[in-house]
Amino acid sequence: MPLVYYWYLKARCFNRPWNIRIDESYRPNVTIITPTYNEDKFIQKRLDNICEQRYPRELVEIFIVDSASTDRTLEVVKDWFVKHPETRLKVIREPARTGKMHAISEPLKYASGPIIIVGDADSLWDRNAIKEAVKYFADSSVGALTASLGYYAGKQMDVENTYRRFYNVLRAAESKIHSTPLHSGVLQAIRKEFLEKFGLPSYPGSEDCAIASYIAFVGYRAIQADDVWAYEPLRGSYLRTKVRRAQHNILNFLLTKKYAKKHARYVKSKFDLIWRVEWYLYIINPWLLVVCLGLMLYSLIALHNATALLLLAIGGVIFAANRTFRGWTFQQIFLVIAVIRNFRTKETIW
Ligand code: GDD
Ligand code: MN
16 A cells, blocks of 8 residues: 555656745745754754855744753853854743643744744754745745655664655655645744644644644645755664654544644645545554554464465565665554554653
8 A cells, every 4th residue: 555655646746846836036034943852962053054054144033942951952052142143043941841842832922934944953954945945935825844854863864764765755745736744843844824823733742743734734735845855863762762753643643633623724625635545554554564464474373374474475575675665664563552652641742
């Protein structure tokens, strides 16, 4: 199923025109929001990276929203600001740790730009990222945009980058049809007007994907652009990070459609079909893998079935030889673990 979907999208949709009025000369004010919790190792690079953007400096405003970090994050920000006094940088300090979704909702009341860009503290953007991203917002149908993604550090970087190449094609192709429900806080640009009208979704889960899906259900487009690039490191425990992200993705697929119908003006569109396929891929498909593997092992061990042996052998060879398949298989396992873990904790704060 995933392969058929991938081939279909790549052959039929990936090279389609955008059907968006792109204006290269559009230069709106941009408000960048970076939430931080104990980011003293990354925050300086993040600020430097914003300054290196090829976008008029006077149009960029930065909010750091810090949730009571216990490390040197705020001191690093202060030192950086002393060296860059011309920057429009503001710091919001939350008295306690409240999670990322709450943090990004804070500065919205002060943001001066019509475009908000959320960027995690550990992300690095391509130098043209803002410039390439805003041109899509010249068209009022675009509500949100996320970057094509890569990893710049971390032990499992190679497997993940191989998987991401395949993932990026899916996201861009879905975006050409209408929207993709899978966005990333590494770089997510949002039209402020949308947030003023509909607010942020307010349940636990991946705020980035929830915002994208919510926006698409209301009828705007939530796209991943193939010419905007951003990078993140893999840090901390690989298993924990992957399972947490899977938990959040599952919550998004279980909650956002209902939420949009209840809290906003749900609009039927081509996005519904994309949603259904992705819903299947995230909610059902991982369990098919588990059930089929179980049945094959049972057939092999208890019934000595030769077909089961052959199928398992084919799967094993592809698993060993093909990195993408390996990445995808692990992803299914993370999704299965995530369902079980979601019963214990929703990981709103990590
Ligand atoms: N202010 C604030 N308060 N910021 C926080 C908090 C908090 O309680 N918790 C995390 N953050 C910040 C981090 O400092 C970082 O800038 C950003 O949120 C993302 O956290 P990471 O620790 O880098 O997590 P990630 O790389 O796995 O994040 C990805 O997955 C998350 C969902 O599981 C991103 O795509 C996030 O956007 C997404 O929320
Ligand atoms: Mn991160």
